[in-house]
Amino acid sequence: DGAERAVRVGVWDNPPIVFRDAAGRHAGIAIDVLEQIARAEGWELVYEHAPWGELLERMERGEIDLLTGIGYSAERAGRFVFTGESLIGNWGVVYKGRGLPIASPLDLANRRVAFMRNAIHSDAFADLLRRFQVRFTALYTDSYEDALKAVATGAADAAVVNRVFGTMHAHRYAVDITGIVFNPVYVHYAGHAGTAGLVARIDGHLARLKAQPDSPYYASLERWLTEHEVRAPTWLPAAIAGGALALTLVGGGAWLLRMQVQRRTRELALRSNELEAAIEQRREAQERLKHFALYDALTGLPNRASFLERFPVFVAEPERQKSRAAVLFIDIDHLKTVNESLGHAAGDELIRAVAERLRACLRANDSIFRFGGDEFLVAANQIHSIGDAEAVASRLLRSLKQPVDIAGRPVYASASIGIAVYPDDETTVEGLLKCADAAMYHAKEHGRNRYQLYRSGLIDAVVERLDIDTRLRQALERAELTLHYQPIVALADGRVIGTEALIRWNDPEHGLMRPDVFIPHAERSGAIVPVGAWVLSEACRQAIAWHQDSPEPLSVSVNVSARQFQEPNFVGTVEQALVDSGLPPSRLQLEITEGLLLVVNINVADTLHALKRLGVRLSIDDFGTGYSSLAYLKQLPIDVLKIDRSFVAGIPERMDDAQIATTIITMAHGLGLRVVAEGIETERQVHFLREHGCDYGQGYFIARPLPEKEIARWFPKDHHWRAAQN
Numbered sequence: 130d131g132a133e134r135a136v137r138v139g140v141w142d143n144p145p146i147v148f149r150d151a152a153g154r155h156a157g158i159a160i161d162v163l164e165q166i167a168r169a170e171g172w173e174l175v176y177e178h179a180p181w182g183e184l185l186e187r188m189e190r191g192e193i194d195l196l197t198g199i200g201y202s203a204e205r206a207g208r209f210v211f212t213g214e215s216l217i218g219n220w221g222v223v224y225k226g227r228g229l230p231i232a233s234p235l236d237l238a239n240r241r242v243a244f245m246r247n248a249i250h251s252d253a254f255a256d257l258l259r260r261f262q263v264r265f266t267a268l269y270t271d272s273y274e275d276a277l278k279a280v281a282t283g284a285a286d287a288a289v290v291n292r293v294f295g296t297m298h299a300h301r302y303a304v305d306i307t308g309i310v311f312n313p314v315y316v317h318y319a320g321h322a323g324t325a326g327l328v329a330r331i332d333g334h335l336a337r338l339k340a341q342p343d344s345p346y347y348a349s350l351e352r353w354l355t356e357h358e359v360r361a362p363t364w365l366p367a368a369i370a371g372g373a374l375a376l377t378l379v380g381g382g383a384w385l386l387r388m389q390v391q392r393r394t395r396e397l398a399l400r401s402n403e404l405e406a407a408i409e410q411r412r413e414a415q416e417r418l419k420h421f422a423l424y425d426a427l428t429g430l431p432n433r434a435s436f437l438e439r440f441p442v443f444v445a446e447p448e449r450q451k452s453r454a455a456v457l458f459i460d461i462d463h464l465k466t467v468n469e470s471l472g473h474a475a476g477d478e479l480i481r482a483v484a485e486r487l488r489a490c491l492r493a494n495d496s497i498f499r500f501g502g503d504e505f506l507v508a509a510n511q512i513h514s515i516g517d518a519e520a521v522a523s524r525l526l527r528s529l530k531q532p533v534d535i536a537g538r539p540v541y542a543s544a545s546i547g548i549a550v551y552p553d554d555e556t557t558v559e560g561l562l563k564c565a566d567a568a569m570y571h572a573k574e575h576g577r578n579r580y581q582l583y584r585s586g587l588i589d590a591v592v593e594r595l596d597i598d599t600r601l602r603q604a605l606e607r608a609e610l611t612l613h614y615q616p617i618v619a620l621a622d623g624r625v626i627g628t629e630a631l632i633r634w635n636d637p638e639h640g641l642m643r644p645d646v647f648i649p650h651a652e653r654s655g656a657i658v659p660v661g662a663w664v665l666s667e668a669c670r671q672a673i674a675w676h677q678d679s680p681e682p683l684s685v686s687v688n689v690s691a692r693q694f695q696e697p698n699f700v701g702t703v704e705q706a707l708v709d710s711g712l713p714p715s716r717l718q719l720e721i722t723e724g725l726l727l728v729v730n731i732n733v734a735d736t737l738h739a740l741k742r743l744g745v746r747l748s749i750d751d752f753g754t755g756y757s758s759l760a761y762l763k764q765l766p767i768d769v770l771k772i773d774r775s776f777v778a779g780i781p782e783r784m785d786d787a788q789i790a791t792t793i794i795t796m797a798h799g800l801g802l803r804v805v806a807e808g809i810e811t812e813r814q815v816h817f818l819r820e821h822g823c824d825y826g827q828g829y830f831i832a833r834p835l836p837e838k839e840i841a842r843w844f845p846k847d848h849h850w851r852a853a854q855n
């Protein structure tokens with residue numbers, strides 16, 4: 130498509146947009162820009178010069194690949210594939226024979242009007258006259274030039290041309306401009322359905338050229354539009370002078386008449402200038418509106434509306450070549466955290482930086498759109514296999530690996546990507562977006578910073594998730610939530626030091642549900658905030674009961690989700706739970722995940738320090754699965770590290786797991802932290818961890834998480850767990 134063969138370009142005479150000059154060369158704004166693009170793409174342009182109507186027919190038959198300087202209309206968009214970007218705005222103007230009293234469309238009643246055949250303005254104006262019920266005789270020509278000639282020679286009373294042509298050339302003919310302007314249109318390049326790929330490439334170049342103020346596009350506009358600046362008709366001074374002389378000779382009222390003629394001439398000139406200025410302002414306003422409607426103000430990227438508009442072009446090539454295209458729905462992870470912690474200006478900066486990183490790693494034919502908020506979409510249409518789409522996604526994820534500098538601070542950005550493939554997954558724009566969106570949610574729920582290909586069932590999962598959120602909020606009101614507690618023991622002597630509170634949902638429909646099923650949904654929807662507050666107050670209430678009954682002071686660990694932690698009043702919620710229950714703060718341990726530390730360092734540290742001031746203990750859950758740096762951990766008021774159960778599972782057989790676990794223990798002790806190993810399932814694990822100095826342990830080997838009543842029965846009388854007990 131273009132890259133493999135010469136491009137046959139239909140050219141016609143519509144100067145200065147496109148025309149053939151006296152030496153037979155093709156020239157004009159559309160040609161300058163196209164030749165620039167052809168050089169960049171290595172295309173050979175083969176010009177086919179013909180009258181406009183003939184070119185349209187030849188393009189319909191596929192005999193030419195591209196038409197230059199074609200005005201956009203909805204009807205034409207149904208027949209041809211247009212570039213999304215326009216070359217120039219244009220509108221229709223009516224010129225009249227000298228001295229004829231034609232100032233409005235109604236004045237054309239019973240007159241002869243010259244129209245260029247198949248021109249967009251001709252059809253629009255003829256239609257307008259018919260709607261005004263003006264009876265006129267139409268005279269069709271093959272070019273705008275012939276239409277003006279017809280007026281100049283008296284064959285027609287008026288002619289319809291476009292304003293750029295009229296401004297540049299009408300002065301050559303004995304014609305007069307009227308105040309009749311109509312039908313603003315935008316001039317584009319267009320091809321037939323089989324050249325969609327070619328048109329898309331031109332579109333990409335044109336967008337880039339228009340975005341650079343010093344590009345050859347603007348040089349061409351300047352060259353063609355200012356070299357031939359708007360000139361007063363050459364015949365006008367002579368006509369006025371001649372008319373004035375004649376009038377002087379006529380005697381009596383000649384002077385008065387001449388003054389009137391001059392005044393009228395000035396008025397007309399003024400009106401014409403005002404009209405031009407008003408039209409220009411309107412055109413600029415329309416361009417601006419169009420830009421606002423189709424581009425995102427923050428990143429400058431085309432927006433969702435733009436994608437919807439370009440979708441037919443996007444899928445035309447894969448449709449024709451029986452190949453594939455992919456849409457990649459991208460959602461920045463944790464943007465809310467940045468907004469809430471560093472402010473919305475920082476959030477905006479992050480969005481801009483991410484947009485730039487993503488844009489910079491796209492292939493030549495891929496396009497990126499900002500869909501709003503933290504969402505972007507990449508449209509990739511040279512996808513030969515699913516692997517190609519995955520490669521694009523991997524590149525996008527890799528581009529975000531390095532931290533982004535936001536106001537002098539390094540902020541780690543990542544994204545979750547959902548991929549839907551055309552035509553495998555869906556063929557409609559709505560269907561593809563829905564699939565990609567569902568896949569993106571799946572990626573987000575399965576750990577973020579990853580991509581997911583759409584597969585059937587994912588949309589159902591989204592629906593189910595929405596359903597879960599509604600039911601979860603009701604569950605809170607209906608007291609369907611409950612806590613199970615898993616004991617934590619000191620590995621050296623088996624002393625029970627506390628429990629971890631783990632939420633369960635007693636759903637009347639599905640029975641007892643584990644948190645893995647609903648916590649991620651609750652995180653996304655925000656339901657985790659009230660649910661988490663309930664967990665805190667319930668766990669504190671329970672812990673104070675044990676605290677009062679037991680000879681040993683027992684602590685309770687509560688999991689805090691990232692979303693909950695980032696709530697502006699999170700510290701207040703914790704304080705409230707402590708005050709309401711009367712639990713000493715040192716008996717409450719909050720578990721945050723290592724991943725949270727990576728999001729926005731500064732605010733996490735502030736919140737941790739505020740919690741520490743309350744007196745609660747702080748623990749890093751699932752340690753070893755993230756990338757938090759030791760140096761950074763040292764600055765935080767952390768008390769405990771929990772070795773992730775994935776490492777504990779491999780102990781002692783797997784060398785690498787054993788090594789990681791021992792390194793974490795040594796490192797944590799070096800920092801003055803205590804270590805809990807979670808997920809202990811065997812006696813060998815207990816021995817190994819004890820031998821390597823791990824302080825505490827938790828796992829099915831010791832006890833499973835148990836409901837409130839059962840845990841009370843489980844607690845050994847002397848508060849010391851022994852393996853034999855299990």
Ligand SMILES: Nc1nc2c(ncn2[C@@H]2O[C@H](COP(=O)(O)O[C@H]3[C@@H](O)[C@H](n4cnc5c(=O)[nH]c(N)nc54)O[C@@H]3COP(=O)(O)O)[C@@H](O)[C@H]2O)c(=O)[nH]1
Pocket residue numbers: 615629630631632643644645648661664688689690750751774807808809810827828829830834
């Ligand atoms: N934000 C909140 N998150 C919560 C809350 N309650 C739980 N969770 C998180 O949900 C995840 C799954 O929890 P759960 O299904 O309860 O699983 C816990 C234990 O049952 C399980 N576990 C304990 N011992 C073993 C073992 O020996 N083997 C094994 N395969 N699993 C075991 O581990 C989970 C405890 O994990 P952790 O929190 O990392 O200590 C889990 O991520 C919970 O954090 C809540 O109220 N809020």
